[in-house]
Amino acid sequence: MTSANYMKNVPTISCFDLIGRTIKRMIVLAVSIGFLLRMVLAFQVREDLNLLYLFKLSVLGMINDSSLTLIACLFLGLQVLGVSQIKYKKPWGYLIFGFYVVLLLYVLFFHTIFHEYGNVVPTIAQGFFLYKTVSFGLRLFIPHLRSTWSYVVYVGIIFLYAVVLVQFVALGEYLFWDEFGVRYNFIAVDYLIYTNEVVGNIAESYPIKTILTGVVAVAGVLTYWVVRGTRTAFEQPMESKQKISVVLGYGIAVAVCIGVLNYTTKFQATDNVYYNELQANGGYKFYQAFKSSRLDYNHFYEKLDEKQAQAIVNTMYSSTGMKNIQTIVDTLPARKKNIVLITVESLSASFMERYGNTNQITPYLDQLAKESLVFDNLFAVGNRTVRGLEAVTLSRPPSAGESLVKQENNADLFSIGKVLKNQGYQVQYLYGGDSYFDNMKTFFGGNHYEIIDKSSLESSEITFSNIWGVCDEDMFAKALNIFDDNSAKGKPFFSHIMTVSNHRPYTYPEGKINIAGDAQSREGGVKYTDYAIGAFIEQAKEKSWFKDTVFVILADHCASSAGKASLPLERYRIPAMIYAPGFILPKEEKRLVSQIDVMPTLLGLLHFSYESRFFGQDIYKKQYQERAFLATYQNLGYLENDILTVLSPNRKVEQFKVTVPKEGVEYHMEKQTKLDEALVKRAVANYQVASYDK
Known part of the structure; x- marks a missing residue:
């Protein structure tokens, strides 16, 4: 079957349909992984949790996971909203391309603010503007690449989301719980600061190559499940009215989700620490830890009466x-130097x-x-x-x-x-x-x-x-x-x-x-x-x-x-x-x-x-x-x-x-x-x- 005939047999959807469909699949994926993780962790402390607790923490956990996932879909939404043909038309396409070229030349050949942060940041900035210049230029001058390019970027973003869910949510939280008995806290924030030491410790403690291979494989399968049937969407960019409705609708949904995440923390204040921790979302706990920047000494450290x-x-x-x-008390008068x-x-x-x-x-x-x-x-x-x-x-x-x-x-x-x-x-x-x-x-x-x-x-x-x-x-x-x-x-x-x-x-x-x-x-x-x-x-x-x-x-x-x-x-x-x-x-x-x-x-x-x-x-x-x-x-x-x-x-x-x-x-x-x-x-x-x- 030719590619053209195949495309004729694939149900078509628009970018407008794509956003809702992708967010739903991402929420299903996050909730499923979150539920399985909670059950695994719960059975490690099963003597402290009864069936009613398991039901409550599962429901609250699903609400928290859904809310954070919808917020995290922001970058995905921005990429899909950016799919457009108008920006390539004269004179806008050439103006945008020229702007990227000027920025690229500036960061390549002049001393910029990025140099104030050392040698790595300028290199990152140069790589970023090089990518933006080349990618936009290819799409500007080779029109038939545009939809394919947008689709590849979309798939890449979904793959990164999947890697995060598998490696940092499922695997990372399991290992963190196994060591500390809680969700992510300021210790996890600390790990971001001491990256070299942490990566070295992981490499010495676990078969890192095998784990990474497994993570990539599982993330690849999950990515395929999310993106299948979406290729044709990038042939139909959203109209201006649709974009406005998406922005307004998503903004309202995010505001509600932030309120939900803040509200559900009140259920995490019982005397049962395991119940409190299991119902929480690890990503949101990480954010709270980063914001509060402290560890409770009495909870984590050796103590006396x-x-x-x-x-x-x-x-x-x-x-x-x-x-x-x-x-x-000093016997001599103070010398107020x-x-x-x-x-x-x-x-x-x-x-x-x-x-x-x-x-x-x-x-x-x-x-x-x-x-x-x-x-x-x-x-x-x-x-x-x-x-x-x-x-x-x-x-x-x-x-x-x-x-x-x-x-x-x-x-x-x-x-x-x-x-x-x-x-x-x-x-x-x-x-x-x-x-x-x-x-x-x-x-x-x-x-x-x-x-x-x-x-x-x-x-x-x-x-x-x-x-x-x-x-x-x-x-x-x-x-x-x-x-x-x-x-x-x-x-x-x-x-x-x-x-x-x-x-x-x-x-x-x-x-x-x-x-x-x-x-x-x-x-x-x-x-x-x-x-x-x-x-x-x-x-x-x-x-x-x-x-x-x-x-x-x-x-x-x-x-x-x-x-x-x-x-x-x-x-x-x-x-x-x-x-x-x-x-x-x-x-x-x-x-x-x-x-x-x-x-x-x-x-x-x-x-x-x-x-x-x-x-x-x-x-x-x-x-x-x-x-x-x-x-x-x-x-x-x-x-x-x-x-x-x-x-x-x-x-x-x-x-x-x-x-x-x-x-x-x-x-x-x-x-x-x-x-x-x-x-x-x-x-x-x-x-x-x-x-x-x-």
Whole structure:
């Protein structure tokens, strides 16, 4: 039978009919897979679920699956709506094609905004515009390809949907449930951030080639079931009235589905966790986890009796009650010096000559360390800027999931800013970028900081900027002017500056250091930031307020967090120093210190008396006991007595004996077969109490 005769025998449908037909099949497919998955998971916990529960969760599950699937069909609908002959007619076809050609040439041969994000993003942009230009050009100049091309794209989209349903819904949720006993949560969001580690773990744990082959095969069969009989639709594009009706109808349906998904969450609040989780839709749970950005410590981690945990914390910190309240009393009068806190973006200790680097990329900081109280054994709490900001601002162990900086209800917390404001200080946060990024504006504004960011600078004050904001020199220059104004008001000031230049794409003004700005190298970013800090300090020395100012300089986190261990200590070791010539004598502090201890130690050096709820401690108080906190999004670490205790979801607890090799900076970590229960309790108590004590 010829192709023409075959087409005559195939029932014809239009693009208008195609949308409804495809959405129905996608919903049937998603609901079927969702039902089978629920039954498989339910029978793993069958002792907790009766037949009535099974019926209820199945009905609610089908409603949730249908609603999310209809919303997810947005991209499919846009592709079908785009099928048209009008856009190829003169002059529109040539104008559109010319527009794509110009965009392609622009991204191929000019420096664009995409280059501000590193090397990968420009390549992606170039590939995308190349595809759009070639695909539109072929359809414009070879008309008989148009319907076939649209059909192939349609089939490709359906295949991607099928892969997602098979791999990430059916298989992915089964494996996630098998390990954690719940639907997707923030741990799954965490997996998106640590893609290399997760993919490597999967590759080592499962026959990945066999699994992928199976996924592709099953997705191919499902795709055929959805698309069969739809080829002729692309010969009949929708009319304008039909497109309008589809857009209006789909918009109303999506609004209803969003309402349904939000409404059905109220049925997921019973005492039966399995019932709550099984009726939910994994994709929507993932969205909720991404939005809330937190893990419930009490649900996922090892815990103690609440009173026992609080008693351990009270003993460690000489505190009272359930709020870790400490009364700090100094026998000497307070010295209300100005405080300038500089948190440096991605500055690993390993970048400094002091800690073994031979490339001389931090000459100023290395010299400044010799003139400062320098902490040589200090560890960051995390591996993102918001973790460092959380540590120095709130002086508490890192929260499970996302940092408190990015969580909701994070206003009016007990912070270093609050303590100093109560002492009569002006309190400010200075950031060279847009402070809405990473929720900084909401967090610092909600905790009574005056925010000064890129928007506060006049155009004449900006000599260089990239996607992250103005260069560090520009922000430091702005800071000097602000500090002059602060000083004129006659009140002490606390100003927290966050640098930005040591961040990909590592661009900065030319002629400042001996590494070209367009080289976009990490070493260049480090050296330029070092140069900018040096220039800032030297200019500050000429100011009248300098002699009454203490400078605290430390990293927010290391440049990289990847390592052989889940919490590789060498990837958390950061430089930190307190510089105040004539007030704080140079000293090398070799004891173990946590990032959360730096600001309470400074308050001690200034002889402040205050009521505290900090977990961070003044390391020069006699009750101080060396320990450090460090974490990823889900692994919570506690280091004490050369034992690293790691708390993980599923109430998993591990301990490692830590030793530093004589050569190199990589810490050797030997897993312990027998746990030190006292250290486990101290680790658990700190994180457990911190999880509910705000």
